Amino acid sequence: MYEITNKSLKINYMPDNPIEEILQNGRTILTTFAGTVPLMREFAQDWALVDRKSTEVTNILLNKLIPLFKRYEPRIRINSLRVELKEGEETTGDFYIILEVEVIV
DSSP states (O other): OEEEESSOOOOOSSOSSHHHHHHHHHHHHHHOBTTSSTTOTTSSBOGGGTTSOHHHHHHHHHHHHHHHHHHHOTTEEEEEEEEEEOTTOTTTTOEEEEEEEEEOO
């Protein structure tokens, strides 16, 4: 079981192993917003989630992330999802997405 999050995206252009590369692909999905990838407008996160309450976001995210991962990184299976508010950002609705995942190689 692994954890991936949108807290930071450190890109490793030479991953040490296939699992590291797969997890990096999952982080890319979490940190990319829809409409920012040319010719793939449906790829990644919805901008509308940014200002919503974290309690509303969890169910919306699960409904959106499961199909995204099935399509763009099917080697990752989502086991659980947590949403945490950014430190000191309680009133703005900014949050981190933390996924517990399995990697299928």
